[in-house]
Amino acid sequence: MLVTPPTLQTDVTRWEAQGAVRLPLSTRTGEIFGTLWVREDGQALVVLNRPAPAGQVYQAWGRQAGDTQAAVPVSLGITGNTVMQVRWQGYGSVGISIEPAGEAGPHPTAWPGQSAGRVAGWRYTASG
Template sequence: MSPEEVRDLLPLYALGALSPEERSRVEEALSRYPELWAEAKALMEAASQLAEGVPPAPIPPGLEAKVMARIRALRRPSPWGWVGRAAAVLLLLALGYGAFLGGGWLLALREPTTQVLTLMSPQGEVVGRVILRADRTALVLLNRSSPRGKVFQAWGLGGGDPMPLSTFRLPLKSLRLPPEALAIAVSLEPPGGSPKPTTLFGLPR
């Protein structure tokens, strides 16, 4: 794991949103790249303050610039690149740039009733995650934007046919699941969406 790949995962690591295997890989990599500990510690302290309801301390000098630089970087994303950067944006929002938006999702990750679902492409590639709260509200985090001429469409998965939900273009979308839906899938569709999935993009693992 390269230093940049570790940085992509640090916000999710700080929020406790990684699987045990992924968390172990990050900790092993941090032992090889001790220069990343300062950034990891700052993110973990911020996440801890949010979980405890403590008013957040000022953003550590330089952290905001580092996060925003990675968001604006024009490079081929790693499998978790955009998801990690989106989590970092939520963390910064909760630290003073709109806690009403970022804070609720960050605190939801600490709740035992919150599910974090991994989305896999039909080819077995990790393409995103879904944070699903107990109130059936979900946050979809994908690792890319929709291609030209297409939109993403979310689908509620239950016992019957997939239930069509919202369409969206950006890789970050909040929505509410119907009571009968247990998980979310994402497909690529023409603008306006479809009554049935046509091109699957991500299925829950």
């Protein structure tokens, strides 16, 4: 499911007014590649610093909290742009991967700032 990008400034302003918590998205080496705005209603706004590379898309992933399936990522949405809204409620963490356009699948293949094949880079851990 490709997500239509909202108007960035309007959405960020609205999310701030709704009390969303702002969290940086960074690679394991500390490079900031975007921001995650999290609301108490279980919604998250992902704002990335740049569009996905040509021929690729960003895919958001969630991992179940405190469950035997915690190591198995679940797709939360896909975008080729810089903004997407996802539902993170029920997940212990959220991550972003870079996937081939048209081939985004059931498992992440690469994270911003990393080579393909590494499952890492989870940026937010939910409490409760």
